[in-house]
Amino acid sequence: MKINSKEFLTVSNLLSLLRLLLAIPLWILFDFYNSVYSVKYWLFALCVFAAITDILDGFLARKLNQVTEAGKIIDPLADKIAMAVVVIRLAMYGELPLHYLAMIVIRDVLIFFGGIYVTSKIGKVLPSNILGKVTVLIIGIVVLLTLLQVDKKSLVFSSFYYFSIIMIVLSFIAYVIRAKEYLQRKKTV
Template sequence: MNLPNLLTLCRFALIPVYIVFYSLGHIKTAFAIVVLAGATDVLDGYLARKRGQITPIGIMLDPLADKCMMVTVVVSLLVTGRIPWEAAVAMLFRDAGMIIGSAFFHFRGKRTVPANTMGKVATVLYYLAFLFVFFDQSLGIAILWSAIGLSFLASFVYIFLFKSINQETQSHDNQG
């Protein structure tokens, strides 16, 4: 087990910690846990690339940890009335599609596509939206909808890239 994968596992462990603090009304601490999870995401990706420790399990678990934390935050914000149900449904639909699609193709031996710039910008927008939503600032919902729109656009790019990379691999395999 390398350090980047250990950091990814820590993100999974932060989910129940977040739930406890949010449920108890410790909003600032809950938000700090979300930020900590985001920081471990950035750090594990950096370390994996810098140290050459990118692993198949890391490629699978890293986005899953991110999606699980994101879904947890969205559900908690929805249940407490901080975000509209339409935004939560859009986010959960997109994330569920990404998780199911990634798992389906991963277990069929298809190559996956790493995060692109658009997806990373959408993630930053989500964190910014969460900052405003957690602290009851009206701009938060507008930023959230911007992040949702950009994340769907990023998903279309992922689908295109996924299709392209796997067609190239299939063509190469058929020629060899």
């Protein structure tokens, strides 16, 4: 698989890169998480902005016919890194349980290395699937509710939290099944 610079420099890929770079101010802002109250609103705003860029980059890639192999790598990588930064920092402050952080990180690391393996075997990157996107969305809602200091025992928070755990597991299983299918197809061709 070869990626050229023209394929790399598309509007949708640049939005994904912007989202990837948002990990830096997100990490820095968390240094002031407990000392400056308004920082939670800034973090919330940056997370919403990251979500908007995620929706927009996918829409533009399809609308402008700019779906690229580079984009299939950058988009989910930006999602995973931005989300990991926020979840790691929230876990560091005791706002999210460590097992929740572990589930997210382990899932993402396994998918990342599995993706590298599958790409090396079939010669192309597996595109993100809807189940993975929904999982990131639900985890994002848990993060936003946490930043808004919603009571963790409330029905709203609990519902999204436990639904996100189910989605983490289901999306990983779906990814493994899909990867196996692509590998099987490659063997039969």
